[in-house]
Amino acid sequence: METITDILNIQEIRADFPILDQEINGKKLVYFDNAATTQKPTPVINAIAHYYNFDNANIHRGIHTLAERATRDFEASRTAIRDFLGASSTEEIIFTSGTTQGINLVASTYGRKFINAGDEIIISGMEHHSNIVPWQMLCEEKGIVLKVIPVSDEGELDLEAFEKLLSEKVKLVSFNHVSNSLGTINPVKTIVDLAHKFGAKVLVDGAQATSHINIDVQALDVDFYVFSAHKLYGPTGMGVLYGKKDILNAMPPYMGGGEMIKEVTFEKTTYNELPYKFEAGTPNIADVVALKTALEYTDKLGRENIAAHENMLLNYATDQLREIEGLRIIGNAKNKISVLSFVIDGIHHQDIGVLLDNQGIAVRTGHHCTQPLMQRFNILGTSRASFAVYNTTEEIDRLVAGLHKTIKMLK
CATH class of the missing domain: 3.90.1150.10 (Aspartate Aminotransferase, domain 1)
Incomplete structure (x- = not known):
C-alpha cells in the first residue's frame, strides 16, 4: 500500500x-x-527577485513594456487566487496587506454602513485578536452588541449555544476557519447555514486554513473570506479579501487615493469598479506576483x-x-x-x-x-x-x- x-x-x-x-x-x-x-521555497524567493530585476514598474497606468508586464503578472495572480478560492469572478478578489487588514476593511465599510445601534455581531471564543478588536471598536463606536460563541473543554465551538445566540438582531457572524492556538477546524458550512437563516452575513478568517485545507467559497457560501500569503509559503505583507460581488458593490470604499477612483474633480469623485475600488495607492506588486508562485508550488506537490x-x-x-x-x-x-x-x-x-x-x-x-x-x-x-x-x-x-x-x- x-x-x-x-x-x-x-x-x-x-x-x-x-x-x-x-x-x-x-x-x-x-x-x-x-x-x-x-x-x-526558492521559486517564491526567485519570483520576488525576478520582478525587481526585470519587471519593476507601477501597474495599470503605464503603456510601456515594463508596466504592461507588471500589470499582466499582477492580474494573473488575481486569477490564480480566484481559482484557488473557488470564487466566481476576479472582481471578488481584493488585495490587502494581510488577514488583519481584510477584517478591518469589512468592519470599516460594511460594518459602518449596514450595522447599527442595537444590532448584534457574533464572534467565537477562539478568535485571534485581529478578529476581536475591529468588531469591539465598531461596537463601541455605534452601540452594537458583541456576543461570543463558547468553546468546549476539547476546544470545539458549542453549536447549540451558537444557535441560541442567533436572532434577527444578528447582522454579522465572524469566526476563524481554523484556530491558530488549538488547531481546531471549525464547521464552516454549518455555521454559515445557521447564520444565513437569520439574514446575517458571515466573515471567515482563513489565515490558518489555506495551507492545510482546500477552500471553496461558493460551496461554503461565505460572504467574506480573508487570508494572508505568508502562512501559505508566500511573502509577508500581502493578503486577500474575498467578498460576494453584490455585497462588495454595496460597500463604500475603504481608503481614498489613486487607482480606486474613476473621475476626480474638486466638486465630486466617482469611484472605480471592483476590485479596484478597494485598492487605493500603489500595491505590493512583487508579493502579489509571488503568491501565484506559492500557489503553483503547493499545486505541484x-x-x-x-x-x-x-x-x-x-x-x-x-x-x-x-x-x-x-x-x-x-x-x-x-x-x-x-x-x-x-x-x-x-x-x-x-x-x-x-x-x-x-x-x-x-x-x-x-x-x-x-x-x-x-x-x-x-x-x-x-x-x-x-x-x-x-x-x-x-x-x-x-x-x-x-x-x-x-x-x-x-x-
Missing part, C-alpha cells in the same frame, strides 16, 4: 527551502513555528498530499507528547490541523521556548494573540509546535528529546 512518504519526497522538498539549511546555537534548525509564518503528510506528523507528535509526564495538550478537537499547543506542569511556557531554542528547535510560546481563549482554559499561555510539509518525524523526535531535557533541567 502506497504511503504519503512514497508520494512526497520530503528531503527534496526541504532542499527547496534554503532557510532550513542552517544551524541555530550549533544545532540543525528544527522549525516548528509554521502557524506564525511558513518558510518560503498536491494539497491533499500536503494535508496527509501534516496529519501524519500531527498524529505522530500527539502520541509522542502524550507519553511525557506532566504534559497536557490544549485543544483536542476531533478535526484538527497540524498544530499542537501544550503546557507542562510547573514549567513556564517561555522557559520551554528558550531552552528548546538553545537546542535549535523553534516553537512559539505565549498567548498566540488569543488571550480570551487562554483565559477560557485558565492558563497564561502555551508552547505551540506547528508542522508544515517540510517537517519530519525525526524532527519531532528531537522535539520530544528536547522537552525531556528541558524538564530534567527545570524540575
Whole structure:
C-alpha cells in the first residue's frame, strides 16, 4: 500500500527551502513555528527577485513594456487566487496587506454602513485578536452588541449555544476557519447555514486554513473570506479579501487615493469598479506576483498530499507528547490541523521556548494573540509546535528529546 512518504519526497522538498539549511546555537534548525509564518521555497524567493530585476514598474497606468508586464503578472495572480478560492469572478478578489487588514476593511465599510445601534455581531471564543478588536471598536463606536460563541473543554465551538445566540438582531457572524492556538477546524458550512437563516452575513478568517485545507467559497457560501500569503509559503505583507460581488458593490470604499477612483474633480469623485475600488495607492506588486508562485508550488506537490503528510506528523507528535509526564495538550478537537499547543506542569511556557531554542528547535510560546481563549482554559499561555510539509518525524523526535531535557533541567 502506497504511503504519503512514497508520494512526497520530503528531503527534496526541504532542499527547496534554503532557510532550513542552517544551524541555530550549533544545532540543525528544527522549525516548528509554521502557524506564525511558513518558510518560503526558492521559486517564491526567485519570483520576488525576478520582478525587481526585470519587471519593476507601477501597474495599470503605464503603456510601456515594463508596466504592461507588471500589470499582466499582477492580474494573473488575481486569477490564480480566484481559482484557488473557488470564487466566481476576479472582481471578488481584493488585495490587502494581510488577514488583519481584510477584517478591518469589512468592519470599516460594511460594518459602518449596514450595522447599527442595537444590532448584534457574533464572534467565537477562539478568535485571534485581529478578529476581536475591529468588531469591539465598531461596537463601541455605534452601540452594537458583541456576543461570543463558547468553546468546549476539547476546544470545539458549542453549536447549540451558537444557535441560541442567533436572532434577527444578528447582522454579522465572524469566526476563524481554523484556530491558530488549538488547531481546531471549525464547521464552516454549518455555521454559515445557521447564520444565513437569520439574514446575517458571515466573515471567515482563513489565515490558518489555506495551507492545510482546500477552500471553496461558493460551496461554503461565505460572504467574506480573508487570508494572508505568508502562512501559505508566500511573502509577508500581502493578503486577500474575498467578498460576494453584490455585497462588495454595496460597500463604500475603504481608503481614498489613486487607482480606486474613476473621475476626480474638486466638486465630486466617482469611484472605480471592483476590485479596484478597494485598492487605493500603489500595491505590493512583487508579493502579489509571488503568491501565484506559492500557489503553483503547493499545486505541484498536491494539497491533499500536503494535508496527509501534516496529519501524519500531527498524529505522530500527539502520541509522542502524550507519553511525557506532566504534559497536557490544549485543544483536542476531533478535526484538527497540524498544530499542537501544550503546557507542562510547573514549567513556564517561555522557559520551554528558550531552552528548546538553545537546542535549535523553534516553537512559539505565549498567548498566540488569543488571550480570551487562554483565559477560557485558565492558563497564561502555551508552547505551540506547528508542522508544515517540510517537517519530519525525526524532527519531532528531537522535539520530544528536547522537552525531556528541558524538564530534567527545570524540575
